[in-house]
Amino acid sequence: MTVSRLGAGRYTELLDEPENVETTVHRMSTSDGATASGVLRVPAGARTVVTLMHPRQDVTHHASVPYLLRDGYAVWTQGSRSPNNDLNLLHEQAIVDFAAGHVRLRELGFERVVCLGHSGGATLAAFYCQQAGLPAGERLTATPSGRPVPLGETEMPLPDGCVFMAPHPGQGALLLRVIDPSVADESDPLSVDPSLDPFAAANGFVAAPEPTTYDAGFMAAYREAQAARVARIDARAQEWLAESRAANRAFKVSGDAAERRRAIAPRVLTTYRTDADLRNVDLSLDPNERPYGSLFGRRPDLTNYGLVGFGRLATAEAWLSTWSANTTNADFLRCAPGVTVPSLLLELTGDQASYPADIARFREALGTDDLTVASVPGTHFGGPLTKGAPTGTELAARVIADWLTHQA
Incomplete structure (x- = not known):
């Protein structure tokens, strides 16, 4: 096992796309006046299209795409209005974007439209299905920060089926698991409360690649402190929003440009150290076939301090909509009862973010x-469990193709 290179194990090799696939790029206007785009690949004769969308990642070259094309399915890959950018990611807007793609695919005449939601894309698909399945008048009207969203005026076609592949519990619920509660000063990425440091030998940590075993007392204190840190960030986000609203109200009364500047000036939450799930180094917790390490590499004791991670930079609005487990609407467990279309729930047995209890x-x-x-055997991003073994993506593709065939 390579543990010295940061990010090791995160990416898998891609299969070449088959020939004779027609590829077109589409631009759509959303119901709230934004723009979304998608890439459509169609093998000859395909009448079923599989959609992939993730709220915060570009899935144009998702590893599943060539397998789906090889099996004769059209593939639609779409981004939100905030691809690869957490800064102002509002999940309520992302499903407005999601809807625009589904409307376009229906206009193009496909007989079946099936969602494939991978990782955070699974929660996005569940959130979309939950809202699309409601009467227009019962849908959400605003984000958690109070920004209006036109879900009631948005055409939201339900898909004909959903595949939830390696679904994690949602960005907010996931962040609650991985946030490092030992950060003592939110302005200092190196500040540490030693009593909560997950990578301190005094708290049970053993240097990689040997697995750690934490005791119950430390884990209980750690989980409580994680919730407390999220709540503190929630409070800061709410405080900033209240100040912005007050300045905007003052501007409407006085017309003073200085008040308007205060209302619109962006303040960005910087959340350090969000790669600290105890399960990534203590493999006895929620056991499955996962390797040592996190979603971001084989050395979470190092990547926890790096740039890559969840929720690093976010506006107060984005924090409340996406990253706070306390306020987000995009939570898989809460949205799941609203999913009524035929569904495939597909676990990867070496998942580092979704565990057997979650499934x-x-x-x-x-x-x-x-x-x-x-x-199927595989890691969260579809890698193989052992060197030379089939990838999780390849094995998942076989299950997905079989399910699609039986659903036809």
Whole structure:
């Protein structure tokens, strides 16, 4: 196992796309006047299209794409209005973008439109299905920060089916698991409360690649402190929003440009050290076939201090909509009862973000009467469990193709 290179194990090799696939790029206007775009690849004769979208990542070259094309399915890959950018990611706007793509695919005449949601894309798809399945008048009207969203005036076609591949519990619930509560000063990425440091030998940590075993007392204090840190950031976000609203109200009364500047001036939450899930180094916790390490590499004791991670930079609005487990609407477990279309729940047995207990809860919560649950060996991003073994992406593609065939 390579543990010295940061990011090791995060990416998998891509299969070449088959020939004779027609590729077109589409631009759509959303119901709130934004622009979304998608890439459509169509093998000859394809009448079913599989959609991939993630709220915060570009999935144009997702590893599943060539397998789906090889099996004769059209593939639609779409971004939100905030691709690769957490700064102002509002999940309520992301499903407005999601809707624009589904409307376009229906206009193009496909017989079946099936969502493939991978990782955070699974929660996005569940959130979309939950809202699309409601009468227009019962849909959300605002983000958690109070920004209006036109879901009630948005055409939101339900997909004909959903594949939830390696679904994690949602960005906010996931961040609550991985945030480092030992940060003593939010302005200092190196500040540490030693009593909560997950990578301190005094708290049970053993240097990589040897697995750590934490005791119950430390874990209980750690989880409590994680929740407390998220709550503190919530409070700061709410404080900033209140100040902005007050300045905007003052501007409407006085017309003073200085008040307007105060209302619109961006203040950005910087959240250091969000790669500190105890399960990534203590493999006895929620055991599965995962290797040592996190989503971001084989050395979470190092990557926790690096640039890559969840929720690093976010406006107060984006924090409340996406990253706070306390306020986000995009939570897989809460959205799952609203998913009524035929669904495939697909576990990767070496997942570093979604564990067997999660899959069991999701299985119970999903509202569909037509649910298939399956598992394949692989890591969260579709890598192989051992060198030379088939990738999780390849094995998942076989299960997905079989499920699509039986759903036809």
